[in-house]
Each structure stands twice: as structure tokens, then as C-alpha cells.
Amino acid sequence: MAKRSKLEIIGDMLTVIQEKRGRIKPTHLMYKANLSHAQLTGYLEELVQKEMIEEVQTPQDTKYIIITDKGCKFVQKIQEMKQFEKSFGFE
Secondary structure (H helix, E strand, C coil): CCCCHHHHHHHHHHHHHHCCCCCCHHHHHHHHCCCCCCHHHHHHHHHCCCCEEEEEEECCCCEEECCCHHHHHHHHHHHHHHHHHHCCHHH
16 A cells, blocks of 8 residues: 555544544544554644644543634545546546
């Protein structure tokens, strides 16, 4: 299997969050997106900076990652790009 690009990994992460009704615990995201802890930490920092996700803490001290509108738009554009590639026979 080919190595995933940075764009594919970010797309996978945001899609996973979206599929979990817009919020997920970091550990669950790490497993679902097939990332190491170090990779997850790096990508989370970048996605927070780019305002695609937010990290929130509940009063019970549970940490969640929440996708923002900007993150949802990114997922939509990635899906459109995949459809575009498919329409020309690239997959």
C-alpha cells in the first residue's frame, strides 16, 4: 500500500471526526486515523492553528477534538477533488 500524503492524512482525520458527529477523543482519533501518538500530536497542533479543529475539555477532564466549520469545508473540498479525479479515471 502506498504511503499516505499529508493531505490524505488530514482528510482522513477530519472525516473520522465528522463521522463521529463532529467530536472525538484524541486516543480514538489516533486509532481510527491509523497514526502514532507523535504523528497525531503534530497534526492536531497544525489543525488547531489552521482553525479546522478545536480541543475542548469537559468539567470531568475529558478531552475532545471538535471539527469546525472550516474543517467541514475542507472535507467537502477533498471529497470534491476525489470525485474530480475519479471522473477522469484516476483513483
